Amino acid sequence: MNTIFEHKDTFKKEYVKKLSDLFQVELKDSTVYQRYSVLAHLLDESLKENFEKTNAYVKENNLKKTIYFSMEFLMGRLITNNLQNSGYYDVVKEAFKDLDLDLNEVEHAEEDAGLGNGGLGRLAACFLDSSASLGLPLYGNSLRYREGFFVQEIKNHKQVEHPDPWLKKEFIWEEKDEANAINIPLFGYVEHTQLINPVWIKAIPYNVKIVGDKNGVVTSLRLWATDASDLQKHVGEDYLRMVHGVDRQLYPDDSNEEGKTLRLLQSYVFSAAGVKQAIKEHKDLGRDPKDFHKFYTFQINDTHPTLVIPEMMRILMDEEKIGYDQAWSITTQTCAFTNHTILSEALEKWDIRIFRNLLPRIYEIVQEMNRRFRSILVTDGRFNKEQVYLMGLIGQNHVRMAHICIYGSFSVNGVAALHTDILKNEEMKDFFTLYPDKFNNKTNGITHRRWLIHTNKELTKILDDTIGSFWRDDLTKLELLDAYKNDSKTQNLIDQMKKTKKQALADQIFEKQGVKLDVNSIFDIQVKRLHEYKRQLMNILHIIYVYQKLKSDPVFKENYYPHSFIFGAKAAPSYYMAKQVIELIDTFADIVNNDESTNYLLKVVFVRNYNVTYAEYIMPAADLSEQISTATKEASGTGNMKFMMNGALTIGTMDGANVEIVREAGMDNNIIFGLSAPEVSEIYANNGYKPREIYEKDQRLKDVFHFVRSMHKNPAHFDYILNNLLNSDYFFVLKDFDSYVTAHEIANEYYKDRNGWLHKSIMNIAHSGFFTSDRTITNYNNDIWHLNKIDLKK
């Protein structure tokens, strides 16, 4: 490597020069943003050589690739990650010191790339980092939304959404690749498999470099923008509005038919563009389309990219003139599907009318797939009429995306052990009967380079000093820390680390919203998307109970360790219940934080605009990690892993990856409560849950409800929430309340024993190695992709 980053003196010279070239300013007069921009430009340029080297290596060695299709990539900032992984961080840090610049401040000038709304998108981002770091030729594929997930403001305790026009500032890490633009046909009608009078749209790829961890490998995330196509004859106002609507926004409003069409259009465009690009690349290398599956795997992340399957069939049959059977064989040896949900209402389906109108040829292909699939089911003989109907790719006037994925993929995986079991034995039981060999589990993970090394330098140093630094390349080595769980020196270091990280978060919160938190209090944190199944409501109801108890029970007050409860969550703009819960939390926060008789013991904060950058402060600062979903509902969770890796204890249900967290770290080192998955399933099956009976028998709940009715000048203000709990309580908030109270009493007692707590905290860190996404990606590769590694040192 011959780059300006080799030595700090070369770097300093080039840095000052670039500042002058780009902005015509001298160092002393430059703004923080200019300083950031110059650093990012220099780094991005220096990565170009390795990006090309990586591409050349993959090509020359005929390596198979995985294309990771995902509607979302929740990347956050890239500057720190890219500096760390390229191995230039220390040189830049030294150089900045010499130049009297604040590197930390400059890193913070980057906007979050918020092209995702939660765990699924963040998982995709972690997978890119792990794949590149393991030297695997995996490439991301998605849309280049000009507006990311909305920016959240809280006004009068209510959520207000603002657009996130993040591309208004230059996104330095991307590079337009006009030469590989692709034309995509839409609408029209079909005659003899030919699409007549289509509307053409152009998709233009932008490559975002993905830097492997000090291995020289640079892969990419390909984001497709849309524009008017040269093939389109009539370019009217409506056409341009459509073309520029496709890449405008992540998850546009889909409450009307136009919005629904737009969503389907978005899914189709990035799927079709990715498929076409790969087939083109394959052919350009002189390979036979019939060998496509030997050189590519398409990993379909949830059902948004389902159309990859029929689109691949369309290209192979209509353009490559391959017969249906062979095209199907190639397609189903290429595609693999990851399922992320079990909430059946969340399973994606499309009204036939919308689907057929937008994609007439694709619809025809899906119909043929459906005809053949049903005939397989009927011939099989194990499925009755009703089952055949319910398993169909099309039914109840809808196209069922998950069913297309299962039928069209050679692998179907769940994202945690419990989740995969539920898929096999309940949700997708009939499909599992039909295709037992397709189903497999890949427990999610997180990249420890971002969620430990970058976000927690203090813990990183403790680990390096205690067990040596090789854990960074093999996170299971963290187990060596187990031997120090009772070592008072190590315990003290962990204690100090937590205080430092809690202070950093407390400073952020104070600066942003003026609430002061005591770092000696327990930081009890629940941050994640707002959803009823995640039960933020149960959390706040419990806190209200605690507040009343503090005011009425001196013995309780005497024994209560100071707590700071921290929430962060965005609610989908049209999700009424979720927004009510935010209002309830934020309204209560105001009351409790201003009550001087208790606020030295109890505070509540709802942090604004929870995103990746905020998470980087929050994860290391937690003592307790709230993972309290109704058992069976959280497929995996990844926030739970970030907290664990940073030394928090989990207070949680036996759901998702929590099951594996306690398997790894030990039941005694976390606090588990509530209904189990089988218990939940049984209650649903028997249909016998009566929440009002629980309420009537529990004075604590009555008092809490009474208080909620006093929180607003209109006593009925939160009745939508309360009535829902009394009459339906689909997620068992009332049913689990009692055991949740007990779990918190246990946590309170645990914390008073500082050494005991630190022992548990160390056990969580020491046994978090399983949750690195390096392990997850290795599992995917060994079982599904079978990619060979890029080795640039050869």
Ligand SMILES: *Cc1c(COP(=O)(O)O)cnc(C)c1O
């Ligand atoms: C990790 C992460 C999530 C996922 O959190 P869960 O608790 O697993 O739902 C969501 N949003 C952001 C910003 C994250 O970093």
